Amino acid sequence: MKNHFGIPPARILPLPLLFLILIALAGCTGTPEVVSVLAYQNCERLTAGVKRIDYSEIATIRGSVMLDYKEARPSDQSQPLKFLALSKGVQPTSGYALKLADGARMVAGKLQIPVIWETPMPDSLQAQMLTHPCLIVALDWPVEKPDDMNIDFIDQDGEIIATYPQTGLDEPISASY
Numbered sequence: 001m002k003n004h005f006g007i008p009p010a011r012i013l014p015l016p017l018l019f020l021i022l023i024a025l026a027g028c029t030g031t032p033e034v035v036s037v038l039a040y041q042n043c044e045r046l047t048a049g050v051k052r053i054d055y056s057e058i059a060t061i062r063g064s065v066m067l068d069y070k071e072a073r074p075s076d077q078s079q080p081l082k083f084l085a086l087s088k089g090v091q092p093t094s095g096y097a098l099k100l101a102d103g104a105r106m107v108a109g110k111l112q113i114p115v116i117w118e119t120p121m122p123d124s125l126q127a128q129m130l131t132h133p134c135l136i137v138a139l140d141w142p143v144e145k146p147d148d149m150n151i152d153f154i155d156q157d158g159e160i161i162a163t164y165p166q167t168g169l170d171e172p173i174s175a176s177y
Helices: 015-026 057-062
Strands: 034-040 049-053 081-087 097-100 105-107 110-118 134-140 151-154 160-164
Touching (some): 034 057, 034 097, 049 057, 049 160, 081 160, 097 134
Antiparallel strands (some): 049 081, 081 134, 105 110
């Protein structure tokens, strides 16, 4: 039996095990390990830019709800794992995507996270609908305050497409059903 990703269930790592591996790997290098959590085509609740989110907001971004999820402390900033949501805003057709590339590195005290911004081929046939591609990454960054993280997301052309922290994007993501 396979899940909706086409992967047998035994091959998917449980989320706590993934976090432990991520934390262990990050402790071995000077650069935090960056892992793609979600690359999705319809993140309607995100605006263009990068925003820190918590685990419970991932389902809201997809337009769904985490059933029976209870957070002990909603504003717990001491967790070592940080989630960042990156969006380039509304796109006019399908065929746009954000993907995490290899090679995150520290440069002058700032973490640079490489991403791939895919666009549809010219003259290709695409669904004429608004899409909201986004990328959610998790990283282990042992800092006291989230605002101490200085991060640039850089596309395959070397252009900075978003920087964290970014002012004005710290309001919670709201669900409307």
